[in-house]
Amino acid sequence: MIQANIEELRRENKxxxxxxxxxNHPFFxxxxxxxxxxxxxEIYSIYNYVDHNTGFPNQLTDYNCGMRxxxxxxxxxxxxxxxxxxPFPWKMLDDDGVEIIAAAPGQIIIKDDGEFDRSCTFxxxxxWNLIVVQHxxxxxxxxxxxxxxxxxxKNVGDMVSAGEYLGIVGSSGISTIPHLHFEVLTxxxxxxxxxxxxxxxxxxxxxxWWQAQKPYTDPGINAVLTHSAxxxxxxxxxxSETPNLSSDFExxxxxxFTVFVRDQTINDNVTFEILKPxxxxxxxxxxxxxxxxxxxxxYLYGPYSGFFDMVGEWKWQATFGGETVTHTFNVEAxxxxxEEDFNQTSxxxxxxxxxINISSSTKIVKANLVDILGKSVLSIEESLxxxxxxxxxxxxxxxxxLMLESDANEKKTIKLIKE
Ligand SMILES: [Zn+2]
Numbered sequence: 001m002i003q004a005n006i007e008e009l010r011r012e013n014k015x016x017x018x019x020x021x022x023x024n025h026p027f028f029x030x031x032x033x034x035x036x037x038x039x040x041x042e043i044y045s046i047y048n049y050v051d052h053n054t055g056f057p058n059q060l061t062d063y064n065c066g067m068r069x070x071x072x073x074x075x076x077x078x079x080x081x082x083x084x085x086x087p088f089p090w091k092m093l094d095d096d097g098v099e100i101i102a103a104a105p106g107q108i109i110i111k112d113d114g115e116f117d118r119s120c121t122f123x124x125x126x127x128w129n130l131i132v133v134q135h136x137x138x139x140x141x142x143x144x145x146x147x148x149x150x151x152x153x154k155n156v157g158d159m160v161s162a163g164e165y166l167g168i169v170g171s172s173g174i175s176t177i178p179h180l181h182f183e184v185l186t187x188x189x190x191x192x193x194x195x196x197x198x199x200x201x202x203x204x205x206x207x208x209w210w211q212a213q214k215p216y217t218d219p220g221i222n223a224v225l226t227h228s229a230x231x232x233x234x235x236x237x238x239x240s241e242t243p244n245l246s247s248d249f250e251x252x253x254x255x256x257f258t259v260f261v262r263d264q265t266i267n268d269n270v271t272f273e274i275l276k277p278x279x280x281x282x283x284x285x286x287x288x289x290x291x292x293x294x295x296x297x298x299y300l301y302g303p304y305s306g307f308f309d310m311v312g313e314w315k316w317q318a319t320f321g322g323e324t325v326t327h328t329f330n331v332e333a334x335x336x337x338x339e340e341d342f343n344q345t346s347x348x349x350x351x352x353x354x355x356i357n358i359s360s361s362t363k364i365v366k367a368n369l370v371d372i373l374g375k376s377v378l379s380i381e382e383s384l385x386x387x388x389x390x391x392x393x394x395x396x397x398x399x400x401x402l403m404l405e406s407d408a409n410e411k412k413t414i415k416l417i418k419e
Contacts (some may be wrong), residue, residue, distance in 0.1 A: 002132055002140060002190045005109050005156060014157045016107040017136050026104030026135045027211040028196055029162055031143065031182050032083055032169060038097050040223040041325045045086045045262035045295040046214075047179065050195035051077035052202060063199035064216040072122075079193050080142070080183030085169050086296040087223055087233065087260040089178040090240040093117070093147055098169040100143050100180055102160045106133040109140060111156050117148040117170035118238035128173025128181075131166045140190060144181035145172050171238065184209065219263045219321030222296075226316055226329045227256035233298060247327070250334040251311065251374065254303035259318040266293045270320040272301070277312030277331075278373060310374030311401070333370060333401045333413045347402065351417035354393035358404070364388070366405035369416075372398060383407065392418060 009015040034043050051069040053061035054077060060067040071077045085092045092098050110132035119126065129146035147170030154160060171178045184194040195202045196209035199216070225231075225245060232242035249255055261270060268290040274282040288299055299318075308314070308331045317326040344361035358364055363386035369378035377395065380387055387404075400416045 002109055002185070005132075006134070009107075009109070009157055012157070016159065017134050018138055023137050025137050025139060025194075025205070025209055026106075028103035028141075028209055029101070029211055030214075031101060031103040031141075032180055033099050033101055033163075035095075035097050035099055038092075040087070040260075042220055042222040042262065043085060043087075043092065043098050044083045045222070046081065046218070047084045047295050048078050048080075048082040049197065050079060050081065050193060050202070050204075052195065052204075053077065061201050063195050063197040063202035065199070065201040066216065068216075080144070080181045081196070082179050082181055083169075084177055084179040084296065086262060087298065088241040088243055089169075089171075090118070090235075090238055091243060093168065093170055093178045094240050096147070096150065096168045098178075098180075100131075100146060100166045100169060102133055102162055102164045102166055103141055103182070104133070104135050105159070105161045106135040106141070108132070108152075108154055108156050108158050108160060109134045110142075111151055111154075113146070113149060113151040113167075115148060115172045117146070117172040119171045119173060119175045120237035121176060122174050124174055126173060128175070129167065129170065130173075133160060133166075137186075139184060139186040139194065142181070142183040142185065143167065144183065145175045145179055146170050147178075148172060176237065217263050217265065219261065219265070219268065221259065221318055221320050221323055221325040222262050223258070223260040224316055224318050224325045224327040225258045225260070226327060227258065227302075228253070230256050230300070230303070231258060247329040249308060249329060249331050251308050251331055251370075252305070252334055253308065253331075254305040255308065255329070256300065256302040257304070257316055258298055258300050259320075260296070260298045261318075261320050262296055263321070264290045264292070264294050264297045266290050268320070270299060270318060272299070272318050273315075275315040275317070276310045277314060278310065279315075282307055309370075309376060311370065311372070312374060331374065333374075333403065334411065345404065345406075345412060347414055347416070350414070351419045352392070353419060354391065356390050356392060356402070356416060358388050358390070360386075360388075360404075360406070362406040362408055362410060364404050365407045366403075368403040368405075369395075370401040370403065372400070 049062040056071040057073040146167035150168035198208035227244040228246035229244040271287040367380045
């Protein structure tokens with residue numbers, strides 16, 4: 001098909017480059033990027049390289065003489081690099097979270113779209129959505145498994161620059177998870193595979209085709225997240241994951257904590273810490289030891305509740321693979337005032353000097369005073385008479401939060417200023 005399209009472009013006098021290799025090969029940039037609104041630290045993990053061992057099945061040699069590749073009993077030896085979306089690959093597909101971009105400038109030779117993009121099996125008969133770009137040296141790069149309907153508005157024959165949008169990572173064709181299959185071919189019939197990685201077991205090139213070749217094992221942190229409920233990370237394929245992401249909580253909320261890592265080797269250490277707004281550690285630093293070697297892994301902690309007694313910006317951070325990634329989340333006093341029940345309550349004067357008076361149609365049985373750092377500084381319970389007056393003459397001036405609770409379990413938080 002590459003040859004046929006090139007012939008067609010040649011007939012139309014639109015072919016920019018000869019298929020006969022000439023000049024220097026391109027130097028690729030990384031062919032995926034985060035969409036603008038994605039805040040994760042990273043969004044991919046490499047699952048498979050090119051298989052340089054022509055034997056099969058299970059005769060595997062990647063460019064680095066390792067086995068991070070695959071073949072099949074039918075004789076297919078993997079011909080590209082598989083860059084898998086991680087975390088939340090199906091949700092990211094839904095959200096157009098991972099963009100495929102041109103690794104090098106060139107001319108679009110193939111643009112196939114319109115195919116089903118949620119394949120979970122190698123036995124899928126549907127073709128993939130694909131873009132092929134020819135470079136100035138005659139080589140081509142194929143970008144496979146693209147999301148249905150997401151390919152660039154440009155057409156066969158149009159030029160693209162390096163970094164230009166080509167599509168969204170999907171799971172069309174023979175695929176079990178959203179990923180980009182990036183394959184480089186050269187020579188007149190485009191049957192000669194180039195593995196762009198420089199390495200001892202790669203005889204297809206004498207130097208790297210990458211501008212900056214990534215390490216063979218590239219451990220790192222893809223996301224450090226907080227959640228309002230446990231995230232659903234591995235639903236049955238191809239159901240989209242449910243991240244339950246949240247970064248805004250109240251002091252009495254439950255919070256789940258996750259760290260998503262890539263390229264973890266067994267016995268690697270990941271360290272974790274939760275920091276309060278005053279930068280003291282909630283539990284102290286703790287760590288986990290990797291129980292398996294895996295390109296994609298995650299750690300889940302929680303739910304934690306009852307600890308978030310300090311109002312302000314908290315930090316959740318992890319260290320792995322030489323990098324520390326920090327995620328901030330906010331904790332506020334519960335301001336979900338049930339006004340309907342509590343609208344007959346007033347507090348005066350405010351600002352106040354020494355004494356705050358509470359007038360209420362329902363009986364106030366609990367009062368909790370929290371300072372600006374979220375620390376509880378006074379707690380009163382009075383179920384018999386109810387609380388109508390609080391003497392705060394011994395407290396320093398400033399802002400406080402007064403949390404009131406009635407005998408009907410109504411809750412109200414008000415901001416007080418002591419002058
Ligand atoms: Zn592949």
